[in-house]
Amino acid sequence: MKVLQINVVANSGSTGKISEKIGSLAIDKGWVSYIAYGRWYNPSRSTLIKIGNKFDILCHGFKSILCDKHGYGSHKATKKLISTIIKIQPDIIHLHNIHGYYLNFELLFKFLSTYGKPIIWTLHDCWSYTGHCVHYTAINCQKWKVQCDHCPHLLSYPIAITDNSNNNYQKKKTCFTNLKNLYIITVSEWLKKEVEQSFLKNYPILKINNGVDTKLFKPTSSNxxxxxxxxxxxxxxxxxxxxxxxxxxxxxxxxxxxxxxxxxxxxxxxxxxxxxxxxxxxxxxxxxxxxxxxxxxxxxxxxxxxxxxxxxxxxxxxxxxxxxxxxxxxxxxxxxxxxxxxxxxxxxxxxxxxxxxxxxxxxxxxxxxxxxxxxxxxxxxxxxxxxxxxxxxxxxxxxx
CATH class of the missing domain: 3.40.50.2000 (Glycogen Phosphorylase B;)
Structure with a gap:
């Protein structure tokens, strides 16, 4: 069996380490594990697949900042990733953070809608169902439940100087609700309840909490x-x-x-x-x-x-x-x-x-x-x- 995970980083930061651990256990179970990533990485037990290069990320970043079009760049990089997926033919594709200036979500989800195998998407934040931001609690914004527009949070990541939140919301809704084989995972009960109020609510939504390596994180003497x-x-x-x-x-x-x-x-x-x-x-x-x-x-x-x-x-x-x-x-x-x-x-x-x-x-x-x-x-x-x-x-x- 083959599993392909896609994340902005590989074996770095919280999401990268989670995908690394999943890949390692899959390997221990006899699977073949691939991790496709966009930016930083550390050595991995899985086969790493780099998506794009620094120039792609830079161009994507400018497009995101100037036009509020985060996730619309990286065309060639995403097409190359899709070609790799077709070649590998993973039995499961597991998405993590697909934002981060490295991936074109329209191209990817158009392909995934035709891919006849299970797609898992672990949501580590709220970007997937908003028109712009990854979090909205600090400004108490509820627009994402109906329709994002006139975004009050443009200066939060991903920072933008123009407002395209209305169009972003509609494009995400169209792309992300067009899969028949998608399973949503949230890392907390709070996020699960939020997603159940979003346009992703018709998918199966499961909760799998994050965990900590208790063999490493334990009471330790220190100076x-x-x-x-x-x-x-x-x-x-x-x-x-x-x-x-x-x-x-x-x-x-x-x-x-x-x-x-x-x-x-x-x-x-x-x-x-x-x-x-x-x-x-x-x-x-x-x-x-x-x-x-x-x-x-x-x-x-x-x-x-x-x-x-x-x-x-x-x-x-x-x-x-x-x-x-x-x-x-x-x-x-x-x-x-x-x-x-x-x-x-x-x-x-x-x-x-x-x-x-x-x-x-x-x-x-x-x-x-x-x-x-x-x-x-x-x-x-x-x-x-x-x-x-x-x-x-x-x-x-x-x-x-």
Whole structure:
């Protein structure tokens, strides 16, 4: 059996690592695994297929920015990919993120509508059913339920200076609802309920949560406190790829101003401009893909906080709990699904008083009061093995 996955990256970032693990288990089961990707990659057990080149991505990016036509470029690259698919003849095609300036969705879905084998599409964000954005919770936009137009979120990824959201919405709706053999996977219950209100609602929609490698993410000894000179501080940690508006940077700054000198907040993923504006009790660390450094930070922290108001899952939250660290999250989008009263706290958005109350509780009881429950919670519900096994089981079911 052959499986082909398509994603913007290969064995890099959260979506790339998920596709890598799926491919690895498929290989272990005797399958042949291919991963087609558009941009960054790391070495893979699967056979990698590069889609396009840097020039294609650059041209596609300009078209997206100038005309709000994300997913309309990369014609030659997509045609070449289709030729490769015809040659390989995979038994299952598994889509992940098809946005990212590397793929023409009209050409791809026109081909897929004629391909008589199962197509799986894992949605890691909301781009597939909106006229522009990948998230809309921060601006409370509901236009995607009926018809996107006059987009209020053009300056969010994928950034555009003109508005083509009405046409984008219609084209996506036409292309993405023209398959008879498509199965939608969402990574959370929240995203599943959103998709069920979109134009994709008539497809089978299944939930498969993301998972964490619990053999890697586990309580680990660390000298991070010594390196940062905060051995006697209560450490609050948060991690983001990019600290965009919806991630809650301002909330952390406001929180820091209300905490005394016995606390330190560590924010990972901070850029140079943001770092200058941080108060003295916030330590800004640039983005890192060093997994071992992250594990040390998760393990050293007393509490993990996510002030994000738009998450389709919340991978860093379960990574921190796998390392024995309790978590506090906002009651928004998918984050609340990951928490119960034994492992952390869910509070209302912007309710810093409740945040401070829980911080005080953790400081009083001690992190160890929560650690075993956190670890067991992840082992029971959010292991990588469970996630990947669910995908392989789905492959087998569809082929039967």
């Amino acid at each position: 991070i406190r010594e390196k940062l000179g905060i051995t006697d501080k209560f450490i609050i940690l948060s991690v983001a790829t990019n600290w965009i508006k919806g991630k809650g940077l301002k909330d952390f700054i406001n929180l820091a101003q209300r905490l005394n000198d016995t606390y330190r907040i560590i924010l990972v993923g901070i850029n140079k401009i943001q770092k200058v504006s941080l108060p003295p009790n916030i330590i800004g660390i640039s983005k890192t893909e060093n997994v071992h450094e992250l594990i040390q930070l998760y393990s050293a922290a007393d509490l993990y906080i996510s002030f994000s108001i738009e998450e389709t899952f919340g991978l860093t939250i379960i990574e921190s709990m796998a390392c024995g660290t309790p978590a506090l999250v906002y009651d928004s989008t998918a984050c609340r699904e990951l928490i119960n009263e034994k492992v952390g706290k869910v509070i209302k958005v912007k309710d810093l008083n409740s945040a401070i109350d829980f911080i005080s509780k953790v400081k009083s009881l001690g992190k160890d009061f929560f650690s075993e429950a956190c670890r067991n919670h992840i082992l029971q519900h959010y292991t990588e093995e469970k996630t990947i096994s669910n995908y392989i089981s789905l492959y087998n079911q569809l082929l039967k």
